[in-house]
Amino acid sequence: MLTIARGELIQIFRNRLVLVTALVLPAALSAFFITKHDVFTEVGSLGYLATLTLFFVAGIGLYTTTVTTLASRRQNLFLKRLRSTAAGDAGILGGLLLPITVLSVVQIAVILGALAAVTSTPADPLLLVAAVVSVVAMMVALGLATAGLTNSPEHAQVTTLPVSVGVLAVSGWVGLTGTGDLTLLKRLLPGGSATELVLNAWNGGVPLADSLVLFGPTLAWVVVAVALATRLFRWEPRR
């Protein structure tokens, strides 16, 4: 797995398009949010700003890069090549997705750290970390499922739109309006309960037990996405 991950990391840094979508774009947007943090805090809260940056990195950087990477490695038969060796399927996928996942987590840590440094520290850092991990897991799993429906890296620009735009919209909606009304719907939509969780963790004032329940929907999405991925994922291009 680490051998594949190393090769993948080299490829990420040699491919400008991937580098821009995966790293530069989310980082630039987040930097913009943080410099304008007073405006966003006025509209929502600091927690809202945290969810915005988190979902930009995970929804655009991590998710679309996951789909694009897998589609492109399949299209040029690199997946088949890896499967011609002794490496197992889980090790191959793990190796291919490890670098972008680690890069995204580091990015999120740096951005949220910067936000905390510029403003104030989150109320419950541990809960925040757990929330971030659950979002990362959900986006990677959704990426695996989406890759099954994606024929080429170009096609990924279309197939990733529903989830990346959808998750960002849900997150923005929940972040601004809270879950006071339409509670169940908002929590069940992908990213909804995770957004509420990040808000709670950063802003505080919510009993821990009430927050822990919010992991349920996100983990359910992970399970659904993985189940879809096992049915949809293909290792070789259609002929």
Next chain:
Amino acid sequence: MSTTPVIDVDRLTLTYGAFPAVKNLSFQVERGELYALLGTNGAGKTSTLETVEGHRAPTSGAVRVFGKDPRDRAAVRPRMGIMLQESGFSPDLTVAETVRLVGRLTERTDDAGRVLGVVDLTRKAGTKVGQLSGGEKRRLDFATAVYGTPELVFLDEPTTGLDIQSRDALWDAVDRLREDGSTVVLTTHYLEEAQQRADRIGLMHQGAFHREGTVAELTRTLPATIHFGLPPHAPAPPLLASRGADGKFLIETFGLQKDLHTLLGWAQDHAVELRDLQAGPTRLDDVFRAIEHS
């Protein structure tokens, strides 16, 4: 040493939807053999090869490699090298990085520099794979297949797109592998290669073996041929000969030596020049052509 065949295919059937790509195919490859799987386009050789390599599951029947299920990668892949029909390398990695990556994943040990030397790509070690020519990619693919000198090597159309020097160099490398005891499974469109090098040939047509055996066994059933041209106004040749559209004569015979002697004696006696005289046993090409008529 055990007598288990390296590859054992037993009544293999592969269907895609309703289309049967391979029908009830059985064959074995023994240790140290060079076995060529040949066939017309769509005959099912790639499907068969991919099943034996472990890329595909049989619809029915059994495939064993080293006595194991070839899809058990951890068990069989360290012992086999695979040269794919289409390379499947990342264009952003260099030649040396690619050999090291794929080589390490085979779990065999070798030196990337050595295998690049084998295929004469040492000077390209630092070049990105995306900048290689088609022939160079084939050679890189061969290099990854022979990394660590595996016991079993699959070569799927290895010489397609190679110039004659590279082709000779590749076959030299295959000869050295075989001296080390490796078993080789080959598919190719160049029938001469199979004729010259294969110990046995499985000739596929419409998902089944049309014939299987040594080159001699395959060609024995068809007559040898004598081709020649005659000057205008020459007397009729002494043997039953058909005449092609180009005016050349063709004699088909199961007694090549005797008939050739007759023909040469006749030419000598009548002072006739036999132009472009060619005589020899049936070639695999002819066996292939005969498939269409059978």
